[in-house]
Amino acid sequence: MTSSARDVLQQTQTELTPQPGANRLLPLLADGSASVSIIGALAAEERRIIGSDWRAFLTLAARAQEPAARNFFGTLAGGEGISLDLVQPLIDATGFDEGEYTPQAGCQAYAAYVASLALNAEPVDALLALFANFAAFGEYCAEISRSLKSVYQFEETRFFDFFATPVPELEQVALNAIQAALDTGWEPTEARRHGHLLLDYELMFWNTLADTKF
Numbered sequence: 413m414t415s416s417a418r419d420v421l422q423q424t425q426t427e428l429t430p431q432p433g434a435n436r437l438l439p440l441l442a443d444g445s446a447s448v449s450i451i452g453a454l455a456a457e458e459r460r461i462i463g464s465d466w467r468a469f470l471t472l473a474a475r476a477q478e479p480a481a482r483n484f485f486g487t488l489a490g491g492e493g494i495s496l497d498l499v500q501p502l503i504d505a506t507g508f509d510e511g512e513y514t515p516q517a518g519c520q521a522y523a524a525y526v527a528s529l530a531l532n533a534e535p536v537d538a539l540l541a542l543f544a545n546f547a548a549f550g551e552y553c554a555e556i557s558r559s560l561k562s563v564y565q566f567e568e569t570r571f572f573d574f575f576a577t578p579v580p581e582l583e584q585v586a587l588n589a590i591q592a593a594l595d596t597g598w599e600p601t602e603a604r605r606h607g608h609l610l611l612d613y614e615l616m617f618w619n620t621l622a623d624t625k626f
Contacts, residue, residue, distance in 0.1 A: 417591035420600050424544040428607050434615050435552060436622040441559040448564065449626035452508020455571065457519040457617070459499045459510075464523040466492035468530035476535035480589035484539055487582055491574075498571040505568040518620030522613035533606060536593040541606035543586045545614065550576050552618070 433439075437454075440446035466489055473485035503510065529538040554576035560566035590600075 415594055417587040417594060420590055420594065421540070421544065421587065424540055424600060424604055424607060425547055427604060428544050428548070428611050430548050430611065430615060435618045437618040438552065438555055438559075440622055441556055442563065444563045446622075447626045448506050449508060450621055450624060451560070451564070451566075452503055452506030453513060453624060453626070454621055455499050455502040455506065456508060456510045456513055457515060457621070458571070459496070459503065460515055460520060461523040462492050462496045462499060464520075465526055466496070468523075468526045471530040472535050472538055475530075478536070478589055478592050480585055480592055481535050481539055484543075484582070484585045484589055485535070487585065488542075495571060495574055498574055501568050502571050505566060516620050516624070518616045522610065522617050525609060525613050529606060534602070536589060536598060537600075537603035537606055539586060539589055540600055540603035541610055543583070544607050545610050548611070549614065550578065 437446065437450075440450075469485045469489040469492065473482050473489060476482040476485060526538075526542070529541070533541075553572040553574075557569040557572040557576055560569050560572070
């Protein structure tokens, strides 16, 4: 019997749930011990990731043969366009000077792997790996937004609020794409391998910033 797309997604999300405390930047923001420059660096790194991910998602949309998968990646690409307009005001609010900052390999490794998936992975494998990791990223963004408002007295948190807001319609598109693949006999084994690497690269992003000294 063909597996349910929702079961596959839920199992994958469970596998990719980060351990408590895995993100070492969150407590630094929660208690105010991270400098405002770290927040600026975070936003500057994200701006570079957005540009890379935008191209990667468009590439995956072009490669995907199944309509729901094309719709999924096209929607992600549109979201990157929105987030790009939101991240620059955050950089400006911190007063961060990007001209004096060199992006860090530990922060850009995630985007590099997404770019690799865009060229080399089966689109449905990339879809499951990416979407299963979104839940943790959304929770991180919600927590950062709360810290910026309550601890740093920031009003400019729209970038994090955008990613912290669930999009049920996107989940349904993802489920449709996963189910279409399952109906052809697809197995999510490789997708889960990609997902574990994405999780590791995402944690590398946060923890590289946690270890950065300004």
